[in-house]
Amino acid sequence: MTRVRGGDTGVVDDLPEVRFARTGDGVTLGYQVFGRGPVLVWMPSLSNIVAQWRIPVVRAAYLGLSRHLTVVLYDGRGTGSSDRRIDLTDLGVDAHLRDLQAVLDDAGIERASLLGYYHSVATAIAFAAREPGRVERMVLFGGAPRLREAMRPAQTQALLSLVDQDWGLFADAAATAWLGWDSAPSGRWTAEAFRTATTAPVAKAWFEAAQHIDVTAELGRVRAPTLVLHRQGEQQIPVEVARRLTGGLPDARLVERPGSTPTLFLEDPAADVRLVTEFVTTGRVSRPAAGTAAQMLTPREGEVLRLLAAGDSNSEIARRLGIAVHTVERHLANLYRKIGARGRTDAVAYALRHTPD
Structure with a gap:
């Protein structure tokens, strides 16, 4: 089991080993595997898997999930520990599918459940539709099959305008105003993870490519049981987007989690971990008991x-x-x-x- 030093020092001891996979088009990707039990691949948006271990709440989520699941993390092309020099004109869904395929193959994983998070929701849907034998279940949060729907809110558009104007300001704003990581040290380390995840040109290319990603036509071919989770405030992704996604999948359930922070594992983290773990291990969805x-x-x-x-x-x-x-x-x-x-x-x-x- 991974051991991580607590507190707000940002020092992480005994990280899971960073391994490297190579895609069919020659891109090297960094990834980690840790825990025990059924495999859950937490798919990336703009990520830095090493820096993310410094965020106390994220670290707690990783360790909580790994008690009953084998967790796979990876940095997509152009981000984190993966190759930064990439073709910026090739960041559509097929490129992201090559990344996922390479990591699964290098790790020797024949079948896994997928956690699609924000940008990677569309990639998870496409992979499940095209490779049904390799996907056990899916958990989807914060995205949409037509990604521009998840990027439409005015607050999101205002933040994206900062990407090539002031990368540091974008990272700070994304961590706090966008994703809700207000408390120190989580907010500070989340901003740092954003800042070090990639460069402004790569991020701009990622977001521009995302505007054109649309896997709506593939929804009906997904056979994996799917849990769609939603927790967003009024300024983020409206619940109607999650409801349309759920309705378009043949075997999906929507759970609307209480709270307004647009992320998992921050508000009521223990219940979020239990919900994801239970679904991945058993396929059941038990709504968290109401507390005081x-x-x-x-x-x-x-x-x-x-x-x-x-x-x-x-x-x-x-x-x-x-x-x-x-x-x-x-x-x-x-x-x-x-x-x-x-x-x-x-x-x-x-x-x-x-x-x-």
């Missing part, structure tokens, strides 16, 4: 609630936690909804009744 409202709060929301109950203003909370005021406001809106508060007074009353001293 306090149990449903994220750690950051709990901190905001405690400071609110202590009488701090939004600006004081922001200063104490090292986050923006608008982020405090977003956390307040989320926790108000979870605890049924109509406003600040109700939330303070709730905190006094339910928050331990």
